[in-house]
Amino acid sequence: MTNTVNNMIGIDIGGTSIKFSLMDKNGAIEKKWSIPTNISEKGMFIPKEICESIQTQVLNNEAYMIDGIGIGVPGPISTDGRVVLQAVNLDWYDLPLKDLIENELGIGVALLNDANAAALGEMWQGAARGKENLLFVTLGTGVGGGIVLNGQILNGCHSAGGEIGHIPVRSTENRLCGCGARNCLETFSSANGLTLSMRKKLEEVGESWASLSAPRIFSEAEKGNPLAQEVLAEFIDILGQALAGILNTIDVEQVIVGGGLSAAGDQLLKPLKASMDRYVFPQIKHHFSLKKAQLENEAGSYGAVYAYLSMNDLN
Amino acid sequence: MTNTVNNMIGIDIGGTSIKFSLMDKNGAIEKKWSIPTNISEKGMFIPKEICESIQTQVLNNEAYMIDGIGIGVPGPISTDGRVVLQAVNLDWYDLPLKDLIENELGIGVALLNDANAAALGEMWQGAARGKENLLFVTLGTGVGGGIVLNGQILNGCHSAGGEIGHIPVRSTENRLCGCGARNCLETFSSANGLTLSMRKKLEEVGESWASLSAPRIFSEAEKGNPLAQEVLAEFIDILGQALAGILNTIDVEQVIVGGGLSAAGDQLLKPLKASMDRYVFPQIKHHFSLKKAQLENEAGSYGAVYAYLSMNDLN
CATH class of the missing domain: 3.30.420.40 (ATPase, nucleotide binding domain)
Incomplete structure (x- = not known):
């Protein structure tokens, strides 16, 4: 005090x-x-x-x-x-x-x-304290982002800096995004994207779950359900690739993950870090940290x- | 003077x-x-x-x-x-x-x-004169990048800022990049990537060309060769998606394309701009410019x- x-x-x-x-x-x-x-x-x-x-x-x-x-x-x-x-x-x-x-x-x-x-909040009082260059990612209903470079927000020339939820994902699917485009990152890497992927996978094998939600998918995967594990692995691969591409572009030292899906904690963050390390440029590999947001x-x-x-x- | x-x-x-x-x-x-x-x-x-x-x-x-x-x-x-x-x-x-x-x-x-x-050179004396926020892309043997924000280079925390040639592309192919990773942007969007794509396409249909080079591919496409057109369209789609993802992240107002492939001029830049406009966030669409580098x-x-x-x- x-x-x-x-x-x-x-x-x-x-x-x-x-x-x-x-x-x-x-x-x-x-x-x-x-x-x-x-x-x-x-x-x-x-x-x-x-x-x-x-x-x-x-x-x-x-x-x-x-x-x-x-x-x-x-x-x-x-x-x-x-x-x-x-x-x-x-x-x-x-x-x-x-x-x-x-x-x-x-x-x-x-x-x-x-x-x-x-x-900025996570930089000032939360998980990124002491860092001046970071990417904040929120994984909720959608996917949002905030980029801080040298302690300053990158707001961008059209106020679209950090709109990482709309990075296009190369895919044979045809997922319509709220922004009007197809296959934006948030159509795969949000809670909605994850449940859609799970629903598609279940339909593919002719199964169905009484309730389908992101927490349920994480929980089934943890219990060993191979379909949930497969869907989650693909989810993490897509997200890890996209975040690695961002790091290769802006090369910040810290990535903070917030939003509802971050509640999964290490079940999400550990494989996500491994995925990012596989895809980032050699100079960055193992030299950045990925943390859960603290301030909610x-x-x-x-x-x-x-x-x-x-x-x-x-x- | x-x-x-x-x-x-x-x-x-x-x-x-x-x-x-x-x-x-x-x-x-x-x-x-x-x-x-x-x-x-x-x-x-x-x-x-x-x-x-x-x-x-x-x-x-x-x-x-x-x-x-x-x-x-x-x-x-x-x-x-x-x-x-x-x-x-x-x-x-x-x-x-x-x-x-x-x-x-x-x-x-x-x-x-x-x-x-x-x-910085293009900003000071070339195609991006008067702009303070830009992405410079060089399409040559490899793919390089330089990002300027508020007139300053984004060098990054590990000197990897702007290493956009190593943004991972989601693909079923398995192209080894010089950096050790697979399917980096430059394995598709460089002169080498383009000729590799053309070679694969020709093999697929059982054809072969006596000489295979990036300028030849552009020239055959212009003359109406459907295979060259198809390869070039895919090349532009991959590059346009990647550049759109970068704009959604850093939201600069100007993209400058240099390197050997930029010699193709409008044959490259016009469809590339259209591809980017299809993939960028609505606030950015039609509100950025794409130009050929001037200073070589x-x-x-x-x-x-x-x-x-x-x-x-x-x-």
């Missing part, structure tokens, strides 16, 4: 709830709360409800002075950091969220994409605060 | 010759010359011969004051920029080239990998000089 004033707010906007964390500049959390995400009327009430919640929970309390707010958003942010270009779950298009909150509260705001926020739901809030602090030279 | 003194030397070390360019800080070239690459005795005479050549050609002439030297090397450079970790063609391993030249001549040196040098053999010298200038805040 430190004696500094608690003066930053980290916000993680999700499709079902908006999570707030009041923390100091060292990341020590004083208070956490959340509100439901109001997606009615194209999410137009969300900015106001965020401000009201901060007012009620923090600003009305004289003990707190807030220096800045960091917000992680499930969608791409304009290259100038002011506008949410698109957040499909919230029905937002070109929403100037930074200005809306700053004008309402008179407090500076840093906006960033949630996967990018999580990458807090990563975005931490990273958004960190982004505010570094943009304003406060860290 | 400018009136500034010609005071930089750019050097491009290749397997057969070492090219020198005397230029000013604006890239105006005053003089060019080259010496053969002396690969005897594990290339141990090369540093001395470089210094002697600079002495003879430039330093012995009182009209020239040299502020700095930039050197592009066919191999990875240590992250501190002092040591050539490996240059297979020259038989160099852990050669402290920067110190060797600086100590001999008393002039500052910037060392960089030749593909990285070419990327000069790119490395220009880029090495540019690297020296920017490292020393002279540009």
